[in-house]
Amino acid sequence: MKANMKLKNRYDKIASTSVYTLGFIGVIILSMIIFYVTTTGLSLVSWDTITGDSATINTNVYLDTGAGNYMPDEILPEEIFYSETWGIGLIDTRDREGHPIIEIAYLHPESPLLTSLDKNNTDEEGNPIEIEIKLDTAIEKAIFNNFTSFAFLTDGAEVMRDQFEQATSISDLTVQIVGGGIRGSVITTFWMIGLTLILSVPVGVSTAIYFNEFAKRTRFSSIIRNLVDMLTGVPSIIYGLLGAAVFIPLLNSTIGTGGGSVLSGALTMAVILLPTIIKSTEEALKIIPDDLRKGSLALGANQTQTIFNVVLPNATPGILTGVLLGIGRIMGESAALIFAVGAVIKDSVFLTERSSTLAVHIWVIMGGEAPNFELAAAIAIIILVVVFVINFIVKIFAHQLQKNMNWS
């Protein structure tokens, strides 16, 4: 008997240890995800990245004259290397991915560089076009004195300044607006969320109302209900094909878009969100006590009035839950949008053209030979923060709904 007890206890110990060990794998995975994205991407999460252009734009300019003596009208900090000949102050810094660059930190108000000339393009009459060099742009390469001396970004700001000092003319200056920003994708994501919800919420809520308030247990309504349930099981990439095969041609022929667009993506996302919104609205409608409806009907309101004035206001937390979960889904959706919109990163967003949301942005920069882990992790942090906050709010709503249920 005693031996038996001992055996039992040992079995219990082994079993509970293994349950605890395996049960904490989820915690390990979550910590790994959070640890990886924060260590890799946190330094890139900044207002600068969010509002920055994605594309790196190089401009080549030249100046044959203008060298002079431009004294700075303020005392410049030590780390700025200033060339009096051209009135330009350079600084060593790093771009968003941590590579060293030389940036223009100061420009004399009368610096000739403010009216430098475009090297590659001329206007219609063949005259050179003036280009204004701006602050905070990077200099990739500078060639002086009829291609006899030069400095590259790898030389550092001090060497480049010395070259500027000795130069009498600038033959080819490559000025770079550093890319790696995500402004276009942030804007697209906002548009995608707004448009999708406008399309999806009315249809979803109205379907839920029909299921819960009107539909009798007929064959017809059960078929409809089953079909809607089936929407949940379809993988998102198949919805992407739906967008590519139905919504893109539809928009092409009606409003004349050429290929995928933000609109076709929103239509596709609206279909994806339908089951989520229907389900959470229905959950909320189900727990509204029937007394409320009967009371309203007894006061002479018809069913429609009851729904809009009594039922729906009480179902608001449920509808909002659906909307929030929907926002999370839109933020994270990638496969469907790759097909229904196309994977193209844009800096200026048009609803009738292709553009990528944040999730698709990650997909684009992670594809190819040199994946950009830092920016991908930074975008991942943004998506994760939004999704986790949504999760938190949904929990609060669920709590509130439970309270509501207990009121009667």
Add this chain to the structure above:
Amino acid sequence: MLSVQSYITPKNIKKKNRGDLIARNIFRATSILSASFVVIVIIIIAIRGLNPFFTSYEGFNNVTGIVYLEPVNPVTFLLNNQWLQGPVGASSDYGIGFAILNTIIAVIMSTFITVPVAVLTALLIAKVAPKRIAAFLRTVVELLASIPSIIYGVIGLGVITNIVSWFAGLFGVQTAAGLSLMSTVLVLFMMTLPTITAVAETSIRSVKKDIIEGSLALSATPMQTYFKVVLTSAKSGIFAGIILGVGRALGEATAVSMVSGNSFSGVTFNVLETTSTLTSRMLLGIKETSGIDYDIRFSVGLVLMIVILVTNVSLKAVMKKVGNLDES
């Protein structure tokens, strides 16, 4: 004298009811619209997916210029061991057989890892752990479930492939930078774990107290009770979770396409070799939005839907059998 009754005239009632009828029809129409999308999806994917088998596409050949390609042969498409024989645009000899098998292999492998972990996590949350730890773990599982697949892809490429490539290095095996079946399986494991755990937890929690107390009264230890009584009673719920998880794994696209290596041919059981699933084949190399190389993706989508449907139906049949055994 004004009474309530003066408002209830036949005309008023008629007006009220007419408004009601219109609203009811609008509600009904939207529900039909919602339901119609599934039908549209199935019809459209079927039409577009079958199209390459009947149409002759315009292709381009370096020697003769524009050529008309043979329609894709459906039998070789389903059985071929190579994605495309010949250059893109100059050949219509597509094949998806290897990807079907690779998909099934990856999903089965990941399910075998996921199920024990998910079930034990669910047991821990529902019964074993003290309230606070349970609440913490439940939050963790919910957060994991809410993380979108693209982020699992980033983790897969940034962490998992490195681990796999290091692991392979221990055995002196060279991998394609860690892009492999093993990475695919691990990413699928991370993604299906919260799905299966959540469903299993609900069903374990709803096991009746009488059964548990009965088992304890018969001098079984708590752990014996949990493993032999609770888990058996929650069997059907756990199975439902597995079906959901397998469905998610089969349809998972972006994360898998990022870590699988997207091989062009060959069925692989070797966990350190590159693989390619149906979804990753659909996503790879989209450039044009017309022509055979684009339209063939609809055929792959059609195959994917059939695979998911067949898996679902057969798993449900298995579940029914398991459930019946319970009753007899």
